[in-house]
Amino acid sequence: MSDEQQQDYVKWFRHSSPYINAHRGKTFVVMLPGEALRDGNFSNIIHDLALLSSLGVRLVLVHGARPQIDSRLARDNRQSQFHKRLRITDTASLEGVMQAIGEARITMEAALSTGLPNSPMHGSRIEVISGNFISAMPLGVLDGIDLQHTGKVRRVNARQLTRSLDAGAIALLSPLGYSATGEVFNLSYSDVATQVASAIQADKLLAYCDSDGAYNEHGELMRQLPLAQCKDYLAARAGQLTDMTRQALESAYSSCLQGVQRAQLVNFASDGALLGELFTRDGQGTMVYSGQYEQLRTATIDDVGGIIELIAPLEEQGILVRRSRELLETEIKQFHVMEKDGTIIACAALYPYDDVAELACVATHPDYRKGGRAGQLLEQLEQQARRHGTRTLFVLTTQTAHWFIEHGFVPGDIEQLPLQRRSLYNYQRGSKVFFKEIG
Structure with missing residues (x-):
């Protein structure tokens, strides 16, 4: 060999x-x-x-x-x-x-x-x-x-x-x-x-x-x-x-x-x-x-209200960066959601930068945590990213580092971020950077 x-x-x-x-x-x-x-x-x-x-x-x-x-x-x-x-x-x-x-x-x-x-x-x-x-x-x-x-x-x-x-x-x-x-x-x-x-x-x-x-x-x-x-x-x-x-x-x-x-x-x-x-x-x-009860799909403009309701408590806790309704409406095509009986119970977004992409705004409704739904969203977004030639995912987080480590991400530093994303980094927030090879 x-x-x-x-x-x-x-x-x-x-x-x-x-x-x-x-x-x-x-x-x-x-x-x-x-x-x-x-x-x-x-x-x-x-x-x-x-x-x-x-x-x-x-x-x-x-x-x-x-x-x-x-x-x-x-x-x-x-x-x-x-x-x-x-x-x-x-x-x-x-x-x-x-x-x-x-x-x-x-x-x-x-x-x-x-x-x-x-x-x-x-x-x-x-x-x-x-x-x-x-x-x-x-x-x-x-x-x-x-x-x-x-x-x-x-x-x-x-x-x-x-x-x-x-x-x-x-x-x-x-x-x-x-x-x-x-x-x-x-x-x-x-x-x-x-x-x-x-x-x-x-x-x-x-x-x-x-x-x-x-x-x-x-x-x-x-x-x-x-x-x-x-x-x-x-x-x-x-x-x-x-x-x-x-x-x-x-x-x-x-x-x-x-x-x-x-x-x-x-x-x-x-x-x-x-x-x-x-x-x-x-x-x-x-x-x-079997997906008769929960549907995993790309978000539409009609989902903005449900996403806001889902992520607002996490924004107040400082877990997620605040996003206005206007920003969400502009970036809605980057989001995927999990819907159950008309309610958004999980969401995540993917922002591409050439052959790397940022995973952001990963959130699950409190009533549906520990059910693997965030992991399912991550898996779907990884598949989508690979189809578009992405070889590496990165994420910035302040309080959920262990979850990302459990899903294959490894620590990195700010200098490894794409230049466009590095210029937007909020040093006051102090987010940790993690990377995952998916190519």
């Missing part, structure tokens, strides 16, 4: 440490389509999942088996019929379906059990638990067509599933469900993953698919999709997506609608896509997030 490569590795590892701490103890439900089990990148996916487990992430893996079922039925000279993208599982093909799903599950279990020396799995000692966690019921007759042994999730045994996770095991779920009468039903793996994520109140749904995520009309990957925007996107562009990406995005939307905070799409054919999505600032896929 060259010195440059080593420095890149060290830099990446250090930057990933906040995410390692943030994900430890969290519960992730992972959707893995049957196509991924046949892809050349499958072993790397398993290694990445094993790494997540070793870092303290509680994992529920839900695998699909569509290509495996197709192959099995073809060997039996049977061909499935589909209705609205759902396989019609008749009695004659049910045995082949169960065998194909069983083979896919065994493939997963075997891969997770690998522990050869000199391999990424060496010493992992992963315990994998499968079981009858899913109760199912028939989908019944749709549009006059009986789907027979094709079913849907009726209930998730969340208590039993949670006990397995508490014991440190990875839970492996197949797209099969069982009824109280002993019947077996062929399920959609995306339905299983979505219902499980909701039932156990998972922190994330991670959906592997055959693309990097959702793209806009300009062909640009959309890194983030608020819940409402995701719904509109699916309505407008679902026909332009591959079946697998559409299914993954629909599952992301449904899971967030049912209380999961974040759902992320990653490409199963891209080596390290999951780690890049979870442990880097910008990620490698598309994240759908």
